[in-house]
Amino acid sequence: MIEISSINPGLVLILGAVLVPFLPHLVRRVYILALPAAGFALVYQLQPGTLVTLEVLGMTLEPLQVDRLSLVWGYIFNIAAFLSFLFAWHERDTMQQVSGLIYAGAAIAAVFSGDLVTLFIYWELTGVSSVFLIWASRNEAALRCGMRYLLIQVLSGVILLAGAIGWYQQTGSIDFSHIGIDTLAGKLIFLAFGIKCAFPLLHNWLQDAYPQATVTGTVVLSAFTTKLAVYALARGFAGTEILIYIGATMTAFPIFYAVIENDLRRVLAYSLNNQLGFMVVGVGIGTEMALNGTAAHAFSHILYKALLFMSMGAVLYRVGTCKGSELGGLYKSMPWTTGFCIVGAASISAFPLFSGFISKSMILTAVAEDHRWFIWATLLFASAGVFHHSGIKIPYFAFFAHDSGYRVKEAPWNMLLAMGITAFLCIFIGTYPTILYDILPYAVDYKPYTPYHVIQQLQLLMFSALAFTVLMLTRIYPPELRSTNLDTDWFYRVLGPTVVGRIVQALAAIGTAAEDALTKGVVGTIATIKRHHGPEGLMAKTLHLSSMVFWVVALLAFVLILDFVRGV
Amino acid sequence: MSDDQDQVDVPHRHWLDEPNNVKKIVRALFVVCGLLFIADAFYEKHSHFGVENVFGFYAIYGFVMCVALVLAAKLMRVFLMRDEDYYDRDQ
16 A cells, blocks of 8 residues: 555655664664665655545644655655765764664655644654754763753644644644744744744754764754744745744844954854855745745755865864864865865865855845845845855864864874765766756756856856955954854843843742642643533533643643743 | 975975975965956856946855855854853763
8 A cells, every 4th residue: 555655755764763773883884874874865756746644633734745846855855864874874873873873864754744733743853853963972061962952842742733723723724834923822833943044043052962963963953943834934934024024134143253263163053044044034035936046045055064074073083172262274284175175175165166156046046136225235244144154264263274283184084085075076067957946946047157146156166255354464363262252042041041040039938838839830720620521511522622731732832931930 | 296395304295294285275266266257358247137248247246255254153152152161961
């Protein structure tokens, strides 16, 4: 009965992960790479328009829904999983292998989910499974950071569930298609997506958590969560005006932080945030050109961002630190890693012939065609800025600058191979964009390589490089310093606990009494519930299950927030 | 990448270790920038906004905005920078 074309490709990785702990080391390595390869093959044979439905509790679940939008993400998620696992070939930590597979599988499965309930399940699974990639660092800081990360991820899921229930009450459907922010339920779902997409002020879990993950864990993390959120926004909220402003803010503000941040993996996390901004703007514009741009940019972004995180991961693996203030001169001992990092840097900076150029420009053109000069100018500034901090700063401070004296071995062969393939793909897509354009949701009528476009981009980038050079030569450029820069996490890591701590102290005396009262209250409540809802209670038959679940979820969310403020 | 210098006591002196070579790269960058700026005179622009027609607009914008970015970020350090162990201390 079950045909191969009716299986959600994400399940290959999720279910496949179960076997991993039982396999001997060598077989396991091959097996882990074979899973995303099989997943890719499954995605490849899927036809747009495929829909598998399942009746559960009177609701129509859609565990597999395929269209041209989800296919783009299906392809790239499997490719990213394969490359990340190749990068982690040397890794012997079963926990990371299993959680990485489930995490990637959940993200793929979420992309092919046709309804909000299925989406919710995989949405939560991505959060719950990925936290182990942070905890796998096995230190106190990573443990606490993972807790913060997990709470925020789960909160996003709980809000999504609340929104989905509200949506079901309003429309009688849980179908995941265009939602919009006109209703409360729509706003809740929007917020849930926004948290995972790292919207401004909701962003800081990303910069907090990603640099705490393991060498290989960060590479895996960088690909899925946020791009899944971009996909979800593109499906549910295309053309929502406010996304344009949210996205433009996202492109601009992280780059200021990126300039002064010392931990180079955190610099990359800030620039990841900035790149998401471009995609969010594309979703907000919502035209065919813009959505194509978003899909294309997500595709090329996943590759070059993974490549950059791989190169910094290789540095961390060999040197033991990833801080700009400690590094420098590594090109002498890690020439291949240097080269691959530069390819990633050129791609994220959107140099002609590299992947970022042929995807980001679609979004900028869509913005210009929509006559939004301010947004366009902001994105242009962000484009120059991203070259400044990711394109130049990352390779410069890690591999060049002053010689730190480190003489380490080149990265292991599997890391080099993973970086090499990723770098090749970055250049291949950049020089042969048709291969990407052909799989985009809508037909592409766009030529990236016009003289005007190439020259304007080179002008923008080379004069950014000129600015960097002049600022370095005049010693105006801020040096890399060992430091922490305050971001929005300060509110819940310092201010919140302090305030809550005071209140808790003040209330401590009443605490016990309150607990007694609560116990009595609960007993009383149970009696009351029995009276009203018991077999003879009046309200026993009239309450809707869905509204009850809604309030349970709302309560859960409230408790989560309380616990969060208390716990961090 | 090998050297043609005479410092034999340094085991492996790279091309970039020579300050003159770094200067060469900087000069090359100046030349490239100059050429790109002048290039504006030799092709047809397909602009969406009037400001794009300003001669060398992208070059000027890229340079000015990057300098502004760095200066603003430097200023942010005054308010936002703390010790590296800021969050660890009270835990």
